Amino acid sequence: MRAWQAPSVPDVPGAAPRPVVHDTATGKPVDPTQGEERAALYVCGITPYDATHLGHAATYLAFDTLGRAWRDAGLDVEYAQNVTDVDDPLLERATRDGVDWRELAASQIDLFRRDMESLRILPPDDFVAVTDEVDRVAEAVAFLQETGSAYEVPTPDAEGDDLYFDVNHPTDAWSLGDESGLDRETMLTLAAERGGDPERPGKRDPLDPLLWRAARDGEPSWDSEIGPGRPGWHIECSVIAGDRLGLPISVQGGGSDLVFPHHEMSAGHAAALAHQPLAHAFVHTGMIAYQGTKISKSLGNLVTVRGLLDDGADPRAIRLALLSHKYSDDWEWFDAELTSATTRLATWDAWASGTSAGHADDAADVASRIRARVSDDLDTPGAVAAVDTAIAGGTACTPELADLIDALLGIRLA
Incomplete structure (x- = not known):
């Protein structure tokens, strides 16, 4: 049976740690x-x-x-x-x-x-x-x-x-x-x-x-x-x-x-x-709850990907909202999750477009921090925070850093 079309994934220079996960x-x-x-x-x-x-x-x-x-x-x-x-x-x-x-x-x-x-x-x-x-x-x-x-x-x-x-x-x-x-x-x-x-x-x-x-x-x-x-x-x-x-x-x-x-x-x-x-x-x-109860087909309290997309959500924002939680944690979805992710994504896009000044010399260190967090039991919240910290600290988004964010987090920036 056919799967689906694969997204392109950039080749990024540098050595990444071999990931460990919780068994x-x-x-x-x-x-x-x-x-x-x-x-x-x-x-x-x-x-x-x-x-x-x-x-x-x-x-x-x-x-x-x-x-x-x-x-x-x-x-x-x-x-x-x-x-x-x-x-x-x-x-x-x-x-x-x-x-x-x-x-x-x-x-x-x-x-x-x-x-x-x-x-x-x-x-x-x-x-x-x-x-x-x-x-x-x-x-x-x-x-x-x-x-x-x-x-x-x-x-x-x-x-x-x-x-x-x-x-x-x-x-x-x-x-x-x-x-x-x-x-x-x-x-x-x-x-x-x-x-x-x-x-x-x-x-x-x-x-x-x-x-x-x-x-x-x-x-x-x-x-x-x-x-x-x-x-x-x-x-x-x-x-x-x-x-x-x-x-x-x-x-x-x-x-x-x-x-x-x-x-x-x-x-x-x-x-x-x-x-x-x-x-x-x-x-x-982990399990995701909505309205106080675990999301479940049998219970009918579904928040669907298609429903969010049909309401105009940027799929990158949905992905970023999910990446902002540790994969193994149980947590609850609120509408504010998407609002927050959309705001964060806009900030990342502006950063990647070069509209904010920054220092390219620090980009390699940011890339290392992102790789370190993802390799440590898929700590995507830590990787997201590393990007936020880089923006707040004035690090410029080099093409190589944007490619790494795309390759590891799957977020293609504008």
């Missing part, structure tokens, strides 16, 4: 490339049943920043992202709206592409629809059955039985809790809230996740070597990441609401399939 699994800062010259990134993609909201935008912007920092440090970056274009929320929304689920998915994927282009997010090398990977997922689930990591749960209303992953089956690269560090009670609560079915009869362990949903009347399904049906949620990312990038990858990324069960179980599936860890680091973005 959720260990709670420590790490170089997830482990000194290698290749960086492999997998970020969980959208389920396309509603427009791109600011939570999505902040997540993809964070990992866009990581990719830019890796490239600035001279690394070869490989990036894959999935699209869960068949799943219960999508099917439920299509039924509610009286549209074909394929048409709904296609329209929302197209909107997502346009939003990513507007925000100048670098596209993945592999943008993968789950519906194009059903055969590979089925092969993987068949292997898990053969090796004892998957089992059948009787499903009288389906054409065959659902298949589940046994979280207690021994693997040599994962055990339950390795990635999330959560206690069992918390896991059970989150599983029930985030797409799991801990109360399902017939499972060996309430936490066992679905690998393959057997075909039901009125639901999309595909023929496969394990019978008609469709993939479970977690296995799709394990298979796509392994096939496109090879395991272990450098970073598995996504929002903090994916820590459990999605990333935990994806890591378990990867270990059972490949006898390798899924990733060297699990990196997560």
Whole structure:
């Protein structure tokens, strides 16, 4: 599946530090490339049943920043992202709206592409629809059955039985809790809230996740070597990441609401399939609230990228507003965020246009400070502050400094 048009990124002279990021699994800062010259990134993609909201935008912007920092440090970056274009929320929304689920998915994927282009997010090398990977997922689930990591749960209303992953089956690269560090009670609560079915009869362990949903009347399904049906949620990312990038990858990324069960179980599936860890680091973005509650499709309190753009917002200002918050923090969006970012952007544009006097000799030091902040766990607020300080202190914006701001922060100044 095609991604979106890539923005141009200037080549900037100078040596950038190799970035370190916070690994959720260990709670420590790490170089997830482990000194290698290749960086492999997998970020969980959208389920396309509603427009791109600011939570999505902040997540993809964070990992866009990581990719830019890796490239600035001279690394070869490989990036894959999935699209869960068949799943219960999508099917439920299509039924509610009286549209074909394929048409709904296609329209929302197209909107997502346009939003990513507007925000100048670098596209993945592999943008993968789950519906194009059903055969590979089925092969993987068949292997898990053969090796004892998957089992059948009787499903009288389906054409065959659902298949589940046994979280207690021994693997040599994962055990339950390795990635999330959560206690069992918390896991059970989150599983029930985030797409799991801990109360399902017939499972060996309430936490066992679905690998393959057997075909039901009125639901999309595909023929496969394990019978008609469709993939479970977690296995799709394990298979796509392994096939496109090879395991272990450098970073598995996504929002903090994916820590459990999605990333935990994806890591378990990867270990059972490949006898390798899924990733060297699990990196997560914080949640954005609006009107006192986390932005959520299910709650309907959305601030969308498209809505802001349609109201006349400069996409650079949206990007700058998001960059002004630490990627891993939880925070709340207020209308003043965009107002403040628009004012800051105007100041930056005036500075770059040369309408304010300054000293070019200090530009190299500013560039070093920006690079240092971004390489230190993607401290984009610190990088933004470095630009503000340079302007206030009378440093001139040289072409090289403007190019660095474009290359690392994705803000092309006037």
